[in-house]
Amino acid sequence: MVKICCIGAGYVGGPTMAVIALKCPSIEVVVVDISVNRIAAWNSDQLPIYEPGLDDAVKQCRGKNLFFSTDIEKHVSEADIIFVSVNTPTKTRGLGAGKAADLTYWESAARMIADVSKSDKIVVEKSTVPVKTAEAIEKILTHNSKGINYQILSNPEFLAEGTAMQDLFKPDRVLIGGRETPEGRKAVQALKDVYAHWVPEDRILTTNLWSAELSKLAANAFLAQRISSINAISALCEATGANVSEVAYAVGKDSRIGPKFLNASVGFGGSCFQKDILNLVYISECNGLSVVANYWKQVIQINDYQKNRFVNRVVSSMFNTVSGKKIAVLGFAFKKDTGDTRETPAIDVCKGLLRDKATISIYDPQVTDDQIQRDLATNKFDWDHPVHLQPMSPTAVKQVSIAWDAYEAAKGAHGVCILTEWDEFKELDYRRIYDDMQKPAFVFDGRNVVDPEKLRAIGFIVYAIGKPLDSWLKDLPAVA
Ligand code: NAI
Incomplete structure (x- = not known):
C-alpha cells in the first residue's frame, strides 16, 4: 500500500x-x-x-x-x-x-x-x-x-x-x-x-520544476488582473453612465477573452492573490525586471483603490460623515461559501468606516464573532511602506457588534453595505429591512447582488459598483 x-x-x-x-x-x-x-x-x-x-x-x-x-x-x-x-x-x-x-x-x-x-x-x-x-x-x-x-x-x-x-x-x-x-x-x-x-490523463500536465512553480504564481496573477481590470472599468462606468455588467457581458462574449471572472466588486481578497502577486513582484525585482514588477504591482494598487473608493462613496453619500451612524455590514468572508476572512476586502472597508467613527453591525453566515474581532483588531501590513504601520485604536474596535442575521444587523441602521455575495443576500426581504432603518436609507452593494431598481422602488438610495448612479449620488462631488 x-x-x-x-x-x-x-x-x-x-x-x-x-x-x-x-x-x-x-x-x-x-x-x-x-x-x-x-x-x-x-x-x-x-x-x-x-x-x-x-x-x-x-x-x-x-x-x-x-x-x-x-x-x-x-x-x-x-x-x-x-x-x-x-x-x-x-x-x-x-x-x-x-x-x-x-x-x-x-x-x-x-x-x-x-x-x-x-x-x-x-x-x-x-x-x-x-x-x-x-x-x-x-x-x-x-x-x-x-x-x-x-x-x-x-x-x-x-x-x-x-x-x-x-x-x-x-x-x-x-x-x-x-x-x-x-x-x-x-x-x-x-x-x-x-x-x-x-x-483523465490529458488533464495531467508535466513540466520542469521551475515552470510548475512559476505557473501557479502566473495563474493567480492573471486571475487577479482580470478582477482589477473590470474594477478599473467599473470606476469609469460610474463616471460615464455605462453599466459594468453590460460592459463585462459584451467584453466576455469575445471568445478570446471569455465570460468568467469579470464581476466587478469591492475588490478581491483571500489568502493567495495579493500574496502571490507580491511574490511575483519581488522575484521580478530580484531579477532586475523593474518594469515587469511595476506592471503586476498595479493589479494590487487597483484593488486597494477599489476598496478606498467604496468607503469614500459610503461616506460622501451620507452627507460626508458616518460619525455616530450605524452601518450594517452584510458579509465578512472574502467570498461566498467559505468562512475564510484572510485579506477579505471587508476588513479594509470596515476599518475605513471605523476611522470615520461609524458604528458597525456585522453579519456573516459562516464567520465567527471571534474571527471578526481578531481581524479588525489586527494591524494591516502596509506592503508599500513597511515602516508606517497604522494601528487600529481599541476604541474603534468597540464600535463593532456582531449580529445573528441580516435583519438584526440592519435594524436602526442608516446604511447597509453588502460585502460578500452570499446567495441569501439576494433573497432578503428588503422592504422589511427598509422599514426598520433610519431614513434616508442607503444600500451600498459591493458585490452587485441586489437589483438596484427594485430597491429604489422601495425607497432606498442605492449605490452598486459600476452601475449608473442614483440622482442623489450624481449631484455629489466625484469620488476617485
Ligand atoms: P493554512 O494556513 O490554512 O494551512 C497551513 C497549515 O500548515 C496550518 O494548519 C499550519 O498549522 C500548518 N503548518 C505550518 N507549519 C507546519 C509544520 N512545520 N508542520 C506541520 N504543520 C505545519 O494554509 P492554506 O490556505 O491551506 O494554504 C497552504 C498553501 O497552499 C499556501 O502556500 C497557499 O498559498 C497555497 N494555496 C492555497 C489556496 C487556498 O485557496 N487557500 C489555493 C491554492 C494554494
Whole structure:
C-alpha cells in the first residue's frame, strides 16, 4: 500500500487529501499538523473549515484510509510521498518584507523530513512557493541525507475556496513539475499514478520544476488582473453612465477573452492573490525586471483603490460623515461559501468606516464573532511602506457588534453595505429591512447582488459598483 503524508491540515491540505483518500482506497493518507486544535477539529463533527461537500468526503474515509494526526515525525518517516501544504505568507520583516514569501514553515518542515526519514521519499510542493524553492528544499534535504534519495516535485494547487471539492473532483488540470532525470521522471510518474485514479490523463500536465512553480504564481496573477481590470472599468462606468455588467457581458462574449471572472466588486481578497502577486513582484525585482514588477504591482494598487473608493462613496453619500451612524455590514468572508476572512476586502472597508467613527453591525453566515474581532483588531501590513504601520485604536474596535442575521444587523441602521455575495443576500426581504432603518436609507452593494431598481422602488438610495448612479449620488462631488 502506498502511504501518503501531508504536512499542513489547512484549506488546501485537508480537502486535497480527503479527495485523494476518497478516490484512491488503496492509498493510506495521513494529514499532520503542528496545530493540536486543528487536528482535533478534523477528527470531530465540526471540521475546522467550511467547504461545501467536504463533510461528506471526510466522513466517508476518515478512520478507513484517511487519518488526521499530530504525530508528524512518525507519519513522515513511514510515508512514500510527502505533500507539504504549509502556509507561505508574505514576509513582514527583514529582507523582502512586504513582498517576498516567508518560507519559515516550509524550511522547518523540510528540516524535519531530513531528520526523521529512513527511506527514499518523494517530497511534493503543494504550497505556493517562489520559483526555485525546490532547489533550496533539495539542498536542505540532501545536505542532511544519510544516503536517502529525495525527489522534489512541484504540484501547485489550483482549487478555489468555496468550490474546492468540485475543483478537486474535476480539475481543469493537474500540474506536476519534476527534475528531467530518470529518477525525476519516475517520481513524476508515481504522482501521476495517484491522480490517474480519477483525473483523465490529458488533464495531467508535466513540466520542469521551475515552470510548475512559476505557473501557479502566473495563474493567480492573471486571475487577479482580470478582477482589477473590470474594477478599473467599473470606476469609469460610474463616471460615464455605462453599466459594468453590460460592459463585462459584451467584453466576455469575445471568445478570446471569455465570460468568467469579470464581476466587478469591492475588490478581491483571500489568502493567495495579493500574496502571490507580491511574490511575483519581488522575484521580478530580484531579477532586475523593474518594469515587469511595476506592471503586476498595479493589479494590487487597483484593488486597494477599489476598496478606498467604496468607503469614500459610503461616506460622501451620507452627507460626508458616518460619525455616530450605524452601518450594517452584510458579509465578512472574502467570498461566498467559505468562512475564510484572510485579506477579505471587508476588513479594509470596515476599518475605513471605523476611522470615520461609524458604528458597525456585522453579519456573516459562516464567520465567527471571534474571527471578526481578531481581524479588525489586527494591524494591516502596509506592503508599500513597511515602516508606517497604522494601528487600529481599541476604541474603534468597540464600535463593532456582531449580529445573528441580516435583519438584526440592519435594524436602526442608516446604511447597509453588502460585502460578500452570499446567495441569501439576494433573497432578503428588503422592504422589511427598509422599514426598520433610519431614513434616508442607503444600500451600498459591493458585490452587485441586489437589483438596484427594485430597491429604489422601495425607497432606498442605492449605490452598486459600476452601475449608473442614483440622482442623489450624481449631484455629489466625484469620488476617485
Ligand atoms: P493554512 O494556513 O490554512 O494551512 C497551513 C497549515 O500548515 C496550518 O494548519 C499550519 O498549522 C500548518 N503548518 C505550518 N507549519 C507546519 C509544520 N512545520 N508542520 C506541520 N504543520 C505545519 O494554509 P492554506 O490556505 O491551506 O494554504 C497552504 C498553501 O497552499 C499556501 O502556500 C497557499 O498559498 C497555497 N494555496 C492555497 C489556496 C487556498 O485557496 N487557500 C489555493 C491554492 C494554494
